[in-house]
Amino acid sequence: MSAPFHLEERTFTVDGQTRTYTVLEHPGAVGILAVQDDRLCLIRQFRPGANQPLWEIPAGTLEPGEPPDVCARRELEEEAGVVAGELEPLGELFLAPGYSTELMSFFLARSLTPGQTRRDPGEVIDAVEWVSLDTFRAMIRRGEVRDAKTLAAFTLFEHRLEGSSGP
Numbered sequence: 001m002s003a004p005f006h007l008e009e010r011t012f013t014v015d016g017q018t019r020t021y022t023v024l025e026h027p028g029a030v031g032i033l034a035v036q037d038d039r040l041c042l043i044r045q046f047r048p049g050a051n052q053p054l055w056e057i058p059a060g061t062l063e064p065g066e067p068p069d070v071c072a073r074r075e076l077e078e079e080a081g082v083v084a085g086e087l088e089p090l091g092e093l094f095l096a097p098g099y100s101t102e103l104m105s106f107f108l109a110r111s112l113t114p115g116q117t118r119r120d121p122g123e124v125i126d127a128v129e130w131v132s133l134d135t136f137r138a139m140i141r142r143g144e145v146r147d148a149k150t151l152a153a154f155t156l157f158e159h160r161l162e163g164s165s166g167p
Contacts, residue, residue: 058075
């Protein structure tokens with residue numbers, strides 16, 4: 001299976017000068033913040049770009065024609081073995097707009113039930129853990145969470161909490 005990404009040269013006029021940029025074309029992705037009983041689902045996944053495993057939320061790339069909410073349900077079950085009864089949009093963010101078109105849609109998953117993991121070939125997830133929100137905040141303070149999408153999703157979630165009576 002080939003990667004769904006490719007590099008493309010794009011030419012723009014910036015400050016009156018023509019410039020060519022190399023852009024990574026990306027079909028889009030999702031990140032899922034799964035919360036149950038004030039606990040957050042984290043996976044520890046080896047990331048080749050970081051050359052190490054990272055604590056992160058379940059996430060994945062959209063398949064051709066796949067709506068983000070469908071992708072979010074699929075990825076949550078594939079990576080964490082959890083099925084979402086409720087899925088609520090948290091927002092969308094460009095992850096690296098200096099060189100990539102990747103737009104990530106974030107979702108809050110609740111009313112969770114057990115499902116079946118189905119990992120992609122080459123996907124190395126060595127842990128699925130449920131941590132309290134306070135433990136997760138402490139992991140952030142200690143520098144144990146270094147994945148940008150996870151930090152962005154949690155920030156969107158925290159802003160949502162500020163406007164409500166609880167998770």
